[in-house]
Amino acid sequence: MNKNKIFGILMLLFITTACSDSFLEIAPEDRLTTDNYYNDDTQMLTGGASLYNRPWFLFNEKFVLCLDVYAGNASGDYVDIAQFNKFAVFAANQFTTEGYQSLFSVIAYSNSLLDIVENKAGPAVTTEVKEWSRGEGLFMRSLAYFYLVRTFGAVPILEDINQYGTDVVVRKNNVEDIYTLIKRDLAEAAQLLPIKWSDANLGRATKGATHGLLAEVYLTLGEYDKAKEHADLVINSGLYSLMPEYSDNFQPKNGVTPDNNNESVFELQWVSPPQGQHWYYTNTHQAYLAAASKLTGVGDGWATFIPCLDFIRAYEEGDLRRQPTIMEKGNFYPELVTKEGGFLVENALTNNYAGYRKYVVGSPEEWPSVNFMNTDVNTHIMRYAEVLLIRAEAILGTATSTTDAIALGDINKVRARAGLPALTEITLDDILQERRMELAIESGDRWFDLARIDRAKAIEILSNTDRAYLADRNDPESGSADGGRFVVPKESDFLLPLPQVETDINPLLLDEAVPYDFNK
Template sequence: GTDDVYQAFILTSSNSQLADASNSLWLVNGHCNAVIENIASKAGPAVSQTTKNTVTGEAMVWKAMSYFYLVRCWGAVPIIHSNSDIIGEGTANTLRRNRVEDVYEYIIRTLDKAVTLLPTQNQPGRIDKYSAYALMAKVYLTRSGWGENMTRNQEDLDKAKEYSEKVINESGATLEPVYANLFRISTGNRNPENLLSWHWVASSQWCSQNTFQSDLSLNNFTGLADSWGTWMGPTIDLQRAFGDTANSKTRTNTDVRRKATMMMYSDYYPYFWRDMGGFTATWDDENNIAGSTFGVGTGANCVKHIVGNTEDHKAEYGSASLRMATSLSTHLIRLADIYLIYAEAVLGNQASTNDPEALRLFNLVRKRAIQNAPDETSLTFEKIFKERRLELALEGDNWYDFVRLHYYNPTLAKQWLNRQERGSFNNLKAFYRDEVPQSQVTLNTFKVNLTDDSKFQMPFPDVDISMNKHLLEDPVEFDFNTI
């Protein structure tokens, strides 16, 4: 909706979700530091060097990932290399922010070290050497635009190409033939396309479980009275990008990713409420198998991150879901992402490319989604950017693509965001119930008018500033000789 602080770009430092996001990332960093330090100082002789190396490398990848989120959200942030040093020196409340370029350098050095420790192949779902390489490719592509003006650093682009190529050719990862399978527990959690994921377990232990379903699925969708996502859903703009629109009863379904990403009128899902024959989005509160409530103004609800009812969870995982708890993994980096990173790194600063390998990888991603899609014979930045939006929709990547675009081409980033339709439709439910004609489904248009470049960086939460006023000061150079 237009009053949403994220949709309207009116997020403030007093927002509680902002504070939670900051806190969670610093907790990850602190936990990783503790794991790394404790393994080095306290692991006994019964623990093999291979085990110590593997767990340390895994912690370093998560540490790098936490800083990757931090730098893209807040820009310059303090680099905390050692918990014990900060505690011993008593400097937690006086830390200065470090420059963005130093944070990226720290991420890369952390991943470089992780690569030397991690195995080539780990247990299914665990982090291995190629998980680190995949994250490095993503980091280098992002860093390539930092501090640049209408161009990108060629050395960083070359590194993004090098590491994505290494993952593609050496990791053994493969594209899942059926896109929707990536987001089901039985076929997605340990899918060979996934390179880095959060893995969850539905249990009574809070924080072990995936709670996304409660936030995103229709009210009453799970059968556990623990979902409240009726009034939120993908934008009209994203529907249009997929070639569909909610103000029509006819679904195009040209791109299979649309239905696997968002649920629209008349969509049928055999894997939701399978014990009752499957779920159809009827948009009739009195006539749907789950007894769900429909009503989002965009006409689309989320499908990714949704498991279904307890029987669906049992069929997929072997045990039932619990209140606000599923075992569905959350994918952070997939091979398709790496294919598109490779294509973009090859494109680099050119207006277009017809590089054979970049085209091959791009077309593999596109033709999985659109069965009879003709092969692209030339790639531009806009083509790749849009393909990333469709392929990774609702997976938490699109905003960060805009952040990295803004690094070197802020005008284009604002232009593309300003043209997005973020509004809603009037009379959708009445139209679907044949109570009004299509002509009475009108658009409440809402588009932002971004002119302020600071909107591409989040404000520090008030609670963080109250504990460390130096977060408001100019960043300083990090001394890498201290680590």
């Protein structure tokens, strides 16, 4: 672990946002320190607000999108993205490094919040708010470690701010210990967090978010009964439902934000920059996914990530998710480029590539908070649709197929919204297909799905995934005669290398992982 890096993160001013009309509203930073703040409930809740955006920024900017490239949903020719396309990710890869460091920033922020709750909260802070804040810290730390362990395998467990000193020896800990930490912390967070928050705190972690994450953790570990148990708690709570249309989750409509709607279980919470600022801790997805600068009107829209042929061909006929997810020749979007009456996708775009529609909210004419390299639309970590699919898979378990009524009901609710016919029997392939089309370009789910299933099956799927994009069809240098790009992964490709900058500073990270002492 880069000890100096993390130590520096803890020296940052932790307070960055305030609780008034919204818990993410920007607060003045020049008068706040950890020693003179945290005197009442509002100030205590303010301390946790930064956890929802700032430390996640570099994770969200490109790293999480690169996971869809790794899985064969997307493609990109920028050198560090192309490494993901070719299963040739080097330890010096910029986006792997940024993702790793960003996730440890989340852990540092979480540990700082946990320390504040324990040691710096004033006497006026109520027990209830202390418990909520502790629950937030545990939830966020668990979420960060869940990404780390699935992506990099063994990494250091840091759960105490005293572990961050420059003279502290930091080693990797065993994967099973990381999962023990995740399950332990989420179980406690589920007891501490509220069922729901006030409107002013909408978007903060809840019991439902915790149980949803636990369901995904247990699914990853193949503990299907527990995965179903936690998915049941989310579904049976009655607090969540599918939005009428798939696009309701990603596109502002009639001036209404898609954020934190009835389908949202947990999202990263992005905010607009202060007046006059362009660079801020906001969502940059539109800049890299939009296929033309005309769509954004602010100088970005670079098609850095584009759909690959395998993903395009994976759509079933009539799937209503297709046009809200990808842009293809002939598609018309009246809600974009409204000053010209809408946007028609023509040959100029599709001769070379299809584009992504998902997370593209348009220009300032369509959504006033749009700025160069940022929007304030949230990033989905988990939606209710995914919880339904988790329960369906948990019911299937290790069986070849199932006709269980609950499992069928869950997957068919997702398919019905997509305009697809109901299934009468489901297999793992059916669930993986549905998850791929439902959750693409959200939180790396396709890659994590392939990494957790039978390894031989995953290698077969990935080996037959065409990573080409449209321009490759007429490019004999790209691969096969029809322009295909096929790459066979190795066993070692299922974990990314630890960043070289981290192992250079701390060579102990190259040693074998060691057990973690939970009793110290």
